[in-house]
Amino acid sequence: MVFLPFLAVLAAFAVSTRASPLDQPTRTVTTDATSCFPALGFKMPSNTPSSLTNWWCDPSTEYGFIGFSYEVTACQSLTQLKKDFLQIRQNFNGRYIRLYGFCDNAGFYNNIVEAAWDAGVGVHALIWFGFDGGNEWMDRRNKLLGILHSNEKAKFVTRALQFGSEPLFDSVLDPSVLAAQVTAAKSNLSSLHIPVTISEMAYGYQENEDNGAQDVLDAIDLIDAHMLPFFSTEASTANKAWPIVLTDLDWFIDNGEGKKIYFTENGWPSVTSDGVQPNSPSAVANVQNEHDYYSLLDAHCEDFKQVKGGGVGWFWHIYSDDMEPGYGLYSTSGKLKFPFSPRTSC
Template sequence: MPGTTPSSVNDWWCEYSSEYGFVGFSYEVTACQSLSTLKTDFLNIRHTFNGRYIRMYGFCDNAGDNDIVEAAWGAGIGVHALIWFGFDGGDEWMGRRDELLGILHSNPKAQFVTRALQFGSEPLFDNVLSPPALAAQVTEAKANLSSLDIPVTISEMAYGYQERESDGAKDVLDAIELVDGHMLPFFSTDASTGSNSWPLVLTDLDWFVANGQGKKIYLTENGWPSVTSDGVQPNSKSAVASVSSEQEYYQVLDEHCSYFKTVPGGGVGWFWHIYSDDMEPGYGLYDTNGKLKFPFSPKTSC
């Protein structure tokens, strides 16, 4: 990073077409990690795994967004920021929205680390707002951030859009500026092992390509669990949750780097969901003891 913030974001970001293959990790912030922890983890993502970004997951209502900006700037890493709706139907998200938008305008480093702003994690599937209301939120945020050149989207499964199609989900597809899609094939009724996941990935990815209007695609909440838990149960009797299956899933993605490079809209960049099992049991690259489950050297270009 430069010693001082530039005067504008013109020519600051790489072209979308260079952002395919592995781009970073989802990183849950609900623990309200200290600034020093954020810096350590972000530097590790950047230098150990060549990650470009972290994608925020969860929430920290304790002024955590400024710390994320500071840690990202120090690590030379970008952020897919997130307005978290939660699962209880409350209106706390409004305060989170207003605080984050305020920080993006007031913190001079924020626009230079914020690659995108996401509304929610599966807000259509969770029915937190009607599709027209969600599209209106996206549109208002786009206007708010137009001077900062920060694109706005939602983070959602293909099924979430499909489920709400008759309610106006296309309004959301029209409003978003890029596609942050979820890819969780473990939950497919046809799931078996990570090594057999590519047809399932391609089914949802084909839907995003066909309906994404040529917009850039990232796979943000994207992974395969190494264990099941109360909130992680398969819909297929053949689905295997194991460390080996988790490793196989990411190997499958890595093996299709050349395909991801050619997808219209600038290729497909994928995140690992999630950085550590301390954040979401079974989904981390690091286990609860802070140890790598297996070696990971993903392709960031091909």
């Protein structure tokens, strides 16, 4: 099988059964909002620390709004990345960037690392599978793993590595193979203490319940969950979406083995398009409903805080309509669609 050579190579990095990297004291030992990365108020050091000890904030502090999904298919320049990441940090109190899409330019993730370090934000890195069934993801995987090991700053800004965006729903790999890829990458990154997961909606797991989805749930270190209630058959307006959100959240709570949960691909569109069509005749896509969805999440800060595993941190998908029409905080003209000042604690 085409995946076996890579898995064999990674076996050399194998370690004995261990706790999730998010539970390891070398990554998360403090909840002090001024002394851990990437807490608001944290000051980046002039040089990389000698170790990860006392570096990462405890997951229990990472609930409510934590940042934006950010598509990189445009292969943004380092200058643009620095500008956007710093704006996310300073204007919206973002603590993380969740990458979306792909850029195959050599060394591009080095620019992501540099921009994240400069802005003081963490990154949920992504191995993009795409939609055509090709094997380009293997090269992306190998290059990303290489940079995570070679760039001295990478382990200090990379909070998690994601395999794909809805890989179960898109059937890009057999679930058992996907689980094996996750396990192999965990072994590869064990010395860097970078958790590995997939980015997936509840339905992606549910439709593969009898086909190995549990193997994937067992393998991942944390849950990067998709939350897109606009596509529910019960959708109407965003301010009525909480029961839909809660249904999927409860599924992750019930089946997620107490692992930390983030909402990664998470939002409500302001327009429909060829690829964005509702499954309910009552679902409304406009700017007001996009606004109301994030207001709804903000209103449930206390509920997210109480979820076992360290609460639920949520991303806005996606930063700009230039990246994915209808989902951005910024319109294609570069203007804010509406003021946005979400809670990062409660």
